[in-house]
Amino acid sequence: MPGLYLIAILVSAAGIATIDARFKLAAWRSPWRAAVAVALGVVFFLLWDIVGIMTGVFLKGDSPLFTGIDVGPELPLEEVFFLAFLSYLSLVIWAAAMRVIERRASPPPPPAVGSDDVPASTEGQSR
Numbered sequence: 001m002p003g004l005y006l007i008a009i010l011v012s013a014a015g016i017a018t019i020d021a022r023f024k025l026a027a028w029r030s031p032w033r034a035a036v037a038v039a040l041g042v043v044f045f046l047l048w049d050i051v052g053i054m055t056g057v058f059l060k061g062d063s064p065l066f067t068g069i070d071v072g073p074e075l076p077l078e079e080v081f082f083l084a085f086l087s088y089l090s091l092v093i094w095a096a097a098m099r100v101i102e103r104r105a106s107p108p109p110p111p112a113v114g115s116d117d118v119p120a121s122t123e124g125q126s127r
Protein backbone atom coordinates (compact mmCIF):
# COMPACT_ATOMS: atom_id res chain seq x y z
CA MET A 1 0.00 0.00 0.00
CA PRO A 2 1.66 3.25 -1.09
CA GLY A 3 2.16 5.74 1.71
CA LEU A 4 1.97 3.17 4.51
CA TYR A 5 5.40 4.16 5.82
CA LEU A 6 4.35 7.83 6.01
CA ILE A 7 1.15 6.85 7.80
CA ALA A 8 3.15 4.81 10.31
CA ILE A 9 5.42 7.80 11.00
CA LEU A 10 2.42 10.12 11.48
CA VAL A 11 0.63 7.67 13.80
CA SER A 12 3.82 7.26 15.83
CA ALA A 13 4.24 11.04 16.03
CA ALA A 14 0.64 11.37 17.22
CA GLY A 15 1.39 8.86 19.99
CA ILE A 16 4.45 10.80 21.11
CA ALA A 17 2.46 14.06 20.94
CA THR A 18 -0.17 12.47 23.19
CA ILE A 19 2.48 11.55 25.75
CA ASP A 20 3.97 15.04 25.43
CA ALA A 21 0.55 16.64 25.99
CA ARG A 22 -0.22 14.43 28.98
CA PHE A 23 3.02 15.20 30.80
CA LYS A 24 3.76 18.63 29.24
CA LEU A 25 7.31 17.66 28.36
CA ALA A 26 8.25 19.62 25.23
CA ALA A 27 5.80 21.15 22.76
CA TRP A 28 3.06 21.52 25.35
CA ARG A 29 5.49 23.11 27.78
CA SER A 30 7.27 25.49 25.42
CA PRO A 31 5.95 25.31 21.85
CA TRP A 32 8.40 27.76 20.28
CA ARG A 33 11.48 26.20 21.83
CA ALA A 34 10.29 22.73 20.83
CA ALA A 35 9.59 23.87 17.26
CA VAL A 36 13.03 25.45 16.97
CA ALA A 37 14.73 22.34 18.40
CA VAL A 38 12.87 20.04 16.00
CA ALA A 39 13.56 22.34 13.04
CA LEU A 40 17.28 22.45 13.88
CA GLY A 41 17.33 18.66 14.14
CA VAL A 42 15.62 18.29 10.76
CA VAL A 43 18.02 20.75 9.09
CA PHE A 44 21.06 19.03 10.62
CA PHE A 45 19.96 15.56 9.54
CA LEU A 46 18.87 16.71 6.08
CA LEU A 47 22.33 18.17 5.56
CA TRP A 48 23.77 14.87 6.81
CA ASP A 49 21.56 13.00 4.34
CA ILE A 50 22.53 15.29 1.47
CA VAL A 51 26.22 14.70 2.15
CA GLY A 52 25.57 10.96 2.35
CA ILE A 53 23.63 11.03 -0.92
CA MET A 54 26.31 13.10 -2.68
CA THR A 55 29.04 10.68 -1.60
CA GLY A 56 26.99 7.65 -2.62
CA VAL A 57 26.64 6.32 0.92
CA PHE A 58 22.85 6.79 1.14
CA LEU A 59 20.52 5.36 -1.46
CA LYS A 60 16.74 5.59 -1.43
CA GLY A 61 16.05 1.97 -2.14
CA ASP A 62 12.76 0.80 -3.54
CA SER A 63 9.74 0.01 -1.43
CA PRO A 64 6.05 -0.20 -2.21
CA LEU A 65 5.46 1.43 1.19
CA PHE A 66 6.80 4.82 0.00
CA THR A 67 4.48 7.43 -1.48
CA GLY A 68 6.76 7.75 -4.50
CA ILE A 69 7.23 11.49 -3.90
CA ASP A 70 10.86 12.60 -3.81
CA VAL A 71 11.99 15.96 -2.42
CA GLY A 72 15.39 15.50 -4.01
CA PRO A 73 17.50 12.86 -5.71
CA GLU A 74 17.51 9.74 -3.52
CA LEU A 75 15.51 11.66 -0.86
CA PRO A 76 11.92 10.47 -0.39
CA LEU A 77 9.28 12.63 1.26
CA GLU A 78 9.06 10.14 4.13
CA GLU A 79 12.65 10.95 5.12
CA VAL A 80 11.73 14.54 6.01
CA PHE A 81 8.82 13.35 8.17
CA PHE A 82 10.98 10.68 9.75
CA LEU A 83 13.66 13.24 10.65
CA ALA A 84 11.03 15.50 12.22
CA PHE A 85 9.66 12.52 14.16
CA LEU A 86 13.14 11.47 15.26
CA SER A 87 13.95 14.98 16.46
CA TYR A 88 10.63 15.33 18.31
CA LEU A 89 10.93 11.88 19.88
CA SER A 90 14.46 12.70 21.06
CA LEU A 91 13.27 15.98 22.54
CA VAL A 92 10.40 14.30 24.42
CA ILE A 93 12.66 11.52 25.75
CA TRP A 94 15.26 14.08 26.85
CA ALA A 95 12.61 16.19 28.63
CA ALA A 96 11.19 13.11 30.35
CA ALA A 97 14.65 12.00 31.48
CA MET A 98 15.42 15.48 32.83
CA ARG A 99 12.16 15.47 34.78
CA VAL A 100 12.97 12.08 36.33
CA ILE A 101 16.49 13.23 37.24
CA GLU A 102 15.17 16.46 38.79
CA ARG A 103 12.57 14.59 40.83
CA ARG A 104 15.14 12.12 42.11
CA ALA A 105 17.53 14.94 43.06
CA SER A 106 15.01 16.94 45.06
CA PRO A 107 13.66 15.72 48.40
CA PRO A 108 9.99 14.80 48.50
CA PRO A 109 7.66 17.45 49.90
CA PRO A 110 6.58 16.93 53.51
CA PRO A 111 3.18 15.33 53.94
CA ALA A 112 0.28 17.68 54.56
CA VAL A 113 -0.96 17.88 58.11
CA GLY A 114 -3.98 15.67 58.54
CA SER A 115 -3.28 13.60 55.45
CA ASP A 116 -3.07 9.84 55.42
CA ASP A 117 0.67 10.09 54.83
CA VAL A 118 1.34 11.28 58.37
CA PRO A 119 2.35 8.32 60.54
CA ALA A 120 -0.02 7.51 63.37
CA SER A 121 1.15 8.14 66.90
CA THR A 122 3.10 5.27 68.35
CA GLU A 123 2.18 6.25 71.90
CA GLY A 124 1.08 3.30 73.95
CA GLN A 125 2.24 0.70 71.46
CA SER A 126 4.74 -1.95 72.42
CA ARG A 127 7.78 -2.57 70.34
